[in-house]
């Protein structure tokens with residue numbers, strides 16, 4: 023897969039930051055221990071390719087984060103939309119507690135909303151006593167119970183809250199809250215739509 | 220339905236803002252055209268109930284927005300989670316172009332994430348030529364095609380983009396992009412999960 | 417002082433939120449325990465003036481915060497700028513530890529940036545042993561020492577960090593860090609510019 | 614100057630993102646065209662140093678921005694504070710319209726608040742007719758007039774707003790608004806404190 027295209031150049035981002043803090047090229051070059059013509063080349067996107075080490079030193083000298091100096095990619099949306107056919111869904115086995123706990127069907131994503139991770143989850147374990155918790159996500163999560171009855175546990179794994187949610191139920195999980203899903207005992211597998219954002 | 224409980228009092232929010240701008244009670248009272256003891260009562264949550272007009276005048280004097288002075292509600296989550304059984308889903312007819320275009324089944328929501336509006340949509344119109352656009356949403360939207368093949372149009376209603384998405388497809392719509400869903404011609408109704416956030 | 421003008425109406429904000437969650441007027445009216453024509457009047461900004469209690473109940477029913485329903489004020493900027501002459505600076509005595517610890521000259525503010533509180537501070541206490549801490553601010557603070565040498569303490573009041581900063585020095589204080597300024601012992605009063613943002 | 618220390622490793626950030634999108638190491642390796650043991654080495658911060666090109670390809674495969682994969686630096690604050698003595702202020706000549714328009718004395722900055730750029734500005738041009746506009750800043754700006762009377766222009770350079778602000782005045786400039794300062798005609802140089810945030 024070819025790398026996606028950047029919206030701006032590193033040279034532009036670096037120059038914009040340098041000017042924002044009223045630093046001239048001579049002072050910038052001196053602080054980096056480089057000749058001034060190297061700085062010209064850098065900001066005009068010529069010369070030797072930028073290394074991660076140099077970018078880190080530059081962020082230090084310009085008093086900002088690496089994130090502030092890294093350009094965005096051009097959007098991967100098509101007039102504001104992205105779609106994905108089911109045959110193109112990546113399928114991942116989610117191993118937990120030594121078993122194929124969930125099977126993840128990864129739905130459409132977009133670089134413009136990195137936190138958005140929509141999934142169709144096959145819930146493969148039909149024994150709530152065999153439930154295995156995660157540590158919670160660094161994102162919100164909303165779930166729709168598409169097939170089967172879901173036995174949902176959340177909170178402190180040593181003393182969890184729990185509820186049985188029949189097909190058609192929906193639930194929201196706050197960031198950082200540990201949780202786990204199985205189907206009800208002996209009821210076979212289930213399916214949920216899980217949207218993380 | 221009883222009003223939910225506020226996390227703080229208006230008196231606390233007003234006093235915090237007044238102190239933040241280093242204004243004393245006498246100056247505050249004078250600017251509002253009220254006696255100083257009224258301000259004491261206000262900040263201690265005694266005295267006459269606060270009116271919207273007074274709160275607006277206060278925001279003006281304290282140089283801030285009404286939003287900055289309004290307290291939050293206590294969370295409606297249950298140890299970080301909220302769930303909803305299908306029989307409790309409000310069902311709303313979505314009228315558009317003079318027909319029952321969509322039927323919305325409203326899934327779980329939480330006050331802690333006001334922009335989150337998860338829905339199960341019945342797509343009732345099976346004629347793409349009868350498609351009627353919205354103006355787009357002030358939110359992101361991700362859709363999973365649960366039943367039926369969806370004929371999806373987006374962009375400029377006069378010259379839209381379009382695609383037919385079979386059952387199991389998923390798509391993302393950026394904020395502000397007009398769009399509309401029908402099922403494919405003559406194929407009967409369909410169902411999608413639509414998560415706005 | 418007359419209350420500033422709102423950019424939108426409450427009716428518009430309420431209607432936008434109701435539509436966002438796909439709730440129709442009948443369901444909204446029922447949940448509020450009001451007749452449907454009251455809701456029409458409300459959303460069209462006619463009828464009885466809105467009370468804070470009703471707005472609170474509405475926020476509850478519409479599953480959002482009061483802040484989300486309160487309109488913004490029109491900008492108080494003049495082609496993007498606001499200025500203030502020194503004779504218009506409000507002057508506030510800052511009482512702390514029973515003395516006139518600071519005298520605050522309040523510089524220009526703007527409703528568009530509520531957290532911005534620029535001040536000229538007269539530092540009146542010239543005895544570091546008489547220093548009295550605040551609890552820190554819910555904002556960033558940057559200080560320029562205009563006149564006099566400043567004895568600056570910060571951190572844990574029981575065991576503070578401290579430094580003497582001569583005229584021309586500058587310092588930054590992170591949100592929530594307790595601090596206090598006096599001038600150096602017996603040196604008379606000082607003056608700093610303090611920008612909270 | 615030595616590069617500042619990172620709070621996390623690239624391996625940690627990459628692994629966290631890969632797991633967030635439910636991608637396993639084999640799929641990740643395949644998408645990058647690398648052997649799986651290279652991915653193990655990468656995520657455990659062993660093996661060959663990461664290049665900017667590889668990081669860009671990784672961001673593409675993991676559907677996120679470079680900024681999301683770059684770690685933060687450890688804070689440069691000292692118990693929440695940073696200070697700077699006047700002799701350590703970098704001094705930069707601001708060339709504009711072929712003259713030494715401003716002299717910038719750069720005050721304290723902190724990596725934790727990259728947008729904060731506090732300055733003491735010497736305003737060297739005392740002829741409003743020789744005023745030269747900038748294009749505005751990607752930041753808020755508040756100014757205190759410390760010495761001299763400032764002739765301030767803003768808005769459209771072809772048809773600007775203007776005002777004379779005596780010593781002790783203060784003004785706020787919204788992001789993106791072009792502006793320029795001189796002192797009043799023939800009055801010699803002036804000094805302002807300018808805080809960009």
Ligand SMILES: [Zn+2]
Pocket residue numbers: 159163201
């Ligand atoms: Zn989860």
Ligand SMILES: [Zn+2]
Pocket residue numbers: 356360398
């Ligand atoms: Zn939509």
Ligand SMILES: [Zn+2]
Pocket residue numbers: 553557595
């Ligand atoms: Zn302070």
Ligand SMILES: [Zn+2]
Pocket residue numbers: 750754792
């Ligand atoms: Zn400026």
